[in-house]
Amino acid sequence: MEGIVKRFPGVLANDHVDFEVRTGEVHALLGENGAGKTTLMSILAGIYRADAGNIYINSRRVHIKSPRDAIKEGVGMIHQNFLLINSHSVAENITLGYDRPRFLLKRKKLEQEIQEIGQQFGLEVDPQAKIWQLSVGEQQRVEILKMLYRGAKILILDEPTAVLTPQEVQELFSTLRRMAQAGHAVVFISHKLDEVMRISDRITVLRKGRKVATLATRDTNPGELARLMVGREVFFDIKKSPPKPGEEVLAIRDLHALSDKGLPALKGVSLSVYSGEILGIAGVAGNGQKELAEVISGLRPAKGGKVLICGKDLTSVPPRRVIEEKVAYIPEDRKGVGTVGNLSVLDNLILKDYRRAPFSSGTFLNLRYIRDHASSLVEKFQIITPTLETSAKLLSGGNLQRLILAREISCSPKLMIAVHPTRGLDVSATESVHRMLLEQRENGAAILLISEDLDELTAISDRLAVIYEGEIMGIVKPKEVTLEEIGLMMAGKKRKTLESLEVTS
Amino acid sequence: MSLVLEKRESSSPLVNFLVPVLSVLFALLLGALIIYLSGFDPGVAYLEMLSGAFGSGYAISETIVKAIPLMLCALGVGLAFKTVLWNIGAEGQLYMGAWAAGWVALSFPQGQSWWLIPLMMIAGFLAGALWGLVPGILKASLNVNEIITSLLLNYVAILWVDYFVYGPWKDPKGYGFPFTPFFGEGAWLPTFFGTRVHLGIVFAIFAAIIIYFLLKSTRLGYEIRVIGENPRAAKYAGMNIFRNIIIVFIISGGLAGLAGMAEVSGVIHRLQHAISPGYGYTAIIIAWLSRLNPIATVLVAILFGGLLVGGFSVRSIGLSESLVYVIQGIILFLLLAGDILTRYRLSWRGRS
Numbered sequence: 048m049e050g051i052v053k054r055f056p057g058v059l060a061n062d063h064v065d066f067e068v069r070t071g072e073v074h075a076l077l078g079e080n081g082a083g084k085t086t087l088m089s090i091l092a093g094i095y096r097a098d099a100g101n102i103y104i105n106s107r108r109v110h111i112k113s114p115r116d117a118i119k120e121g122v123g124m125i126h127q128n129f130l131l132i133n134s135h136s137v138a139e140n141i142t143l144g145y146d147r148p149r150f151l152l153k154r155k156k157l158e159q160e161i162q163e164i165g166q167q168f169g170l171e172v173d174p175q176a177k178i179w180q181l182s183v184g185e186q187q188r189v190e191i192l193k194m195l196y197r198g199a200k201i202l203i204l205d206e207p208t209a210v211l212t213p214q215e216v217q218e219l220f221s222t223l224r225r226m227a228q229a230g231h232a233v234v235f236i237s238h239k240l241d242e243v244m245r246i247s248d249r250i251t252v253l254r255k256g257r258k259v260a261t262l263a264t265r266d267t268n269p270g271e272l273a274r275l276m277v278g279r280e281v282f283f284d285i286k287k288s289p290p291k292p293g294e295e296v297l298a299i300r301d302l303h304a305l306s307d308k309g310l311p312a313l314k315g316v317s318l319s320v321y322s323g324e325i326l327g328i329a330g331v332a333g334n335g336q337k338e339l340a341e342v343i344s345g346l347r348p349a350k351g352g353k354v355l356i357c358g359k360d361l362t363s364v365p366p367r368r369v370i371e372e373k374v375a376y377i378p379e380d381r382k383g384v385g386t387v388g389n390l391s392v393l394d395n396l397i398l399k400d401y402r403r404a405p406f407s408s409g410t411f412l413n414l415r416y417i418r419d420h421a422s423s424l425v426e427k428f429q430i431i432t433p434t435l436e437t438s439a440k441l442l443s444g445g446n447l448q449r450l451i452l453a454r455e456i457s458c459s460p461k462l463m464i465a466v467h468p469t470r471g472l473d474v475s476a477t478e479s480v481h482r483m484l485l486e487q488r489e490n491g492a493a494i495l496l497i498s499e500d501l502d503e504l505t506a507i508s509d510r511l512a513v514i515y516e517g518e519i520m521g522i523v524k525p526k527e528v529t530l531e532e533i534g535l536m537m538a539g540k541k542r543k544t545l546e547s548l549e550v551t552s
Numbered sequence: 553m554s555l556v557l558e559k560r561e562s563s564s565p566l567v568n569f570l571v572p573v574l575s576v577l578f579a580l581l582l583g584a585l586i587i588y589l590s591g592f593d594p595g596v597a598y599l600e601m602l603s604g605a606f607g608s609g610y611a612i613s614e615t616i617v618k619a620i621p622l623m624l625c626a627l628g629v630g631l632a633f634k635t636v637l638w639n640i641g642a643e644g645q646l647y648m649g650a651w652a653a654g655w656v657a658l659s660f661p662q663g664q665s666w667w668l669i670p671l672m673m674i675a676g677f678l679a680g681a682l683w684g685l686v687p688g689i690l691k692a693s694l695n696v697n698e699i700i701t702s703l704l705l706n707y708v709a710i711l712w713v714d715y716f717v718y719g720p721w722k723d724p725k726g727y728g729f730p731f732t733p734f735f736g737e738g739a740w741l742p743t744f745f746g747t748r749v750h751l752g753i754v755f756a757i758f759a760a761i762i763i764y765f766l767l768k769s770t771r772l773g774y775e776i777r778v779i780g781e782n783p784r785a786a787k788y789a790g791m792n793i794f795r796n797i798i799i800v801f802i803i804s805g806g807l808a809g810l811a812g813m814a815e816v817s818g819v820i821h822r823l824q825h826a827i828s829p830g831y832g833y834t835a836i837i838i839a840w841l842s843r844l845n846p847i848a849t850v851l852v853a854i855l856f857g858g859l860l861v862g863g864f865s866v867r868s869i870g871l872s873e874s875l876v877y878v879i880q881g882i883i884l885f886l887l888l889a890g891d892i893l894t895r896y897r898l899s900w901r902g903r904s
Binding site: 345383385386394414 | 769771789
């Protein structure tokens with residue numbers, strides 16, 4: 048790819064980017080969120096069209112106008128969100144939208160072909176299984192098989208490890224290796240340094256839409272990569288005072304709840320979070336984390352068990368009651384839940400406070416006080432916005448998250464629930480979120496941190512609970528266990544009960 | 553070079569203003585074409601409309617008379633639209649308000665007491681609110697689509713009034729025409745300056761000011777704005793969505809009911825078949841055209857009142873007054889089409 052330019056409203060997503068990938072290599076495309084990695088590869092895969100620039104495959108200039116063109120040229124992309132039909136079988140999903148077979152499905156032959164490709168690359172999946180019966184890792188294999196079956200020679204994987212357990216990541220990596228050995232070109236999009244170091248042969252770093260460097264993996268190190276990614280040194284070690292846990296703020300006893308689909312999502316969860324500590328919840332997405340946060344904050348009713356906050360029974364009460372107990376909640380979905388995009392920064396900053404004095408008295412809002420309050424928050428939390436009247440949707444991800452934190456912290460919470468608070472944020476925004484969480488911990492708040500990022504969890508939590516299929520697999524101190532042990536718990540394979548650790552002081 | 557649509561980062565106030573204005577102008581242009589094709593001179597027809605609507609003191613007063621129910625209904629539906637509740641039942645709510653006010657007036661045919669008109673206002677508001685509550689409760693509790701329920705209830709309300717004016721309340725001295733006897737004069741809204749402009753104009757302007765401040769500086773208004781833009785965030789913030797849907801439908805229906813009360817008490821002075829020439833539907837266009845801004849609603853309603861009155865006067869040159877409804881329809885159509893320009897911008901893009 049040569050001189051690729053892609054413009055979105057207000058952003059230059061790709062600014063004259065050159066990129067090349069060779070057969071037989073795993074090439075990592077590294078960069079922070081918003082650096083333009085996915086955009087660049089989406090252009091190669093025919094999802095976007097570049098505003099300028101040329102694409103060459105095997106030295107031949109190609110014009111890729113659609114995903115169909117891309118696959119004809121041997122380019123296949125595996126997206127973060129799988130494009131599979133849940134009620135269809137693996138084999139059906141693989142042929143869907145493909146022009147072969149022309150008319151009649153030769154099921155037996157197809158299934159056999161799928162199995163052969165699967166064996167070759169270590170992608171074993173039962174071709175007759177329905178998608179909904181498969182784990183996330185298996186679904187990802189189906190996506191890869193789909194592209195291989197269609198003859199993709201260049202495979203692009205967009206952050207493929209985000210949804211996998213450490214064991215599944217290991218399996219995926221050996222598959223990628225085998226594909227490279229078989230003469231495929233593999234592009235691996237990621238912002239995780241350790242993974243990139245483990246799997247890739249070469250690395251191209253993007254920053255703010257521009258290519259910064261292409262390096263051979265063996266000639267570089269994570270420190271250099273991080274510097275290239277963010278343009279400055281990053282501190283991986285977070286300064287943290289020793290925990291001084293106080294009284295029990297949140298007590299969850301044998302909690303049960305259903306998911307949106309009406310299936311059991313929490314199956315007897317018991318937890319305590321003490322004032323002045325951060326309890327991390329580790330687990331692969333979809334194991335009940337979202338439901339746990341929603342039940343505590345009153346957005347989802349419990350089917351059994353109790354939620355006690357400072358000794359008060361707040362099981363299945365309306366969200367308003369929970370807010371009144373000074374529980375801050377940083378939701379996973381910043382744009383869909385945490386803020387109102389079309390309303391102003393000012394309006395968004397009072398979302399939780401508008402109904403209490405001095406923000407309002409009786410029927411009326413105290414507009415002058417609200418304005419003063421909002422401008423002081425904007426200043427204190429360094430929310431970059433042209434005016435207080437600017438629509439929240441115009442704020443960048445990091446600024447939006449600072450807005451939410453500013454609002455949630457301003458009520459001096461007793462309990463703070465943070466769900467994936469740094470997902471999608473760049474390094475400096477992540478750092479500021481971590482700093483704010485630790486500040487709250489210093490101030491004596493109890494913090495429940497739900498995250499998929501094990502590095503984040505081990506760096507800032509005092510204790511770590513691992514959740515798998517709605518059950519707590521164990522509660523550990525992050526420094527006393529290895530990542531592999533946590534990984535096994537995340538996969539539900541080993542139940543580690545360290546009762547002694549539950550009492551921390 | 554090619555012309556492409558680009559998503560806007562932020563809405564431009566200029567475009568937000570131009571789209572409705574240009575929609576009206578283009579609709580008038582297309583209307584001119586239709587007039588021309590019907591064999592008339594568009595210039596003459598439009599001049600006739602203009603002078604019929606705004607050309608004299610009398611014309612202006614008639615325009616305002618028509619604008620009163622339009623304002624009240626449009627303020628009501630506008631508030632519902634702001635909450636993303638598609639109440640298109642203003643027409644039915646207006647009929648029910650008129651019916652309830654009429655019931656009070658007919659129950660006190662000799663009534664000269666000061667409390668009769670306030671009582672009619674309360675009855676009209678409540679009846680409209682009640683009619684709005686039906687889709688409101690269904691929406692809030694069972695998530696039943698309010699577009700369908702509020703629309704269908706219009707027909708029920710119109711037939712309900714028809715039942716009474718053709719049946720039990722029919723004026724025995726009315727030669728069989730579908731209307732009730734005149735209300736006692738104590739049930740007539742006072743009028744101003746010897747015109748037909750009645751006290752309803754005060755209700756409407758008052759309502760516009762209240763809604764303006766409701767949205768801007770009250771807790772309820774804040775909740776309405778949040779719920780309208782993002783119900784999930786509203787729930788997250790601990791807002792009671794059920795309660796707010798109910799309140800909005802009460803206010804929305806109540807204002808349309810008040811429009812019905814003002815119409816029978818201030819203009820017609822009795823109940824009859826076809827009280828409204830579709831005020832409740834025209835109100836939808838007005839609410840959109842004014843971008844749900846209550847103050848703009850008042851002004852746009854006067855424009856549409858003028859369109860209605862002007863429509864009557866083009867009959868003098870032989871054109872049908874239904875021309876007005878054609879133009880109204882084209883305005884709404886262009887407005888909805890033009891809305892894309894508030895979200896996207898046209899730009900020239902060259903291939904380099």
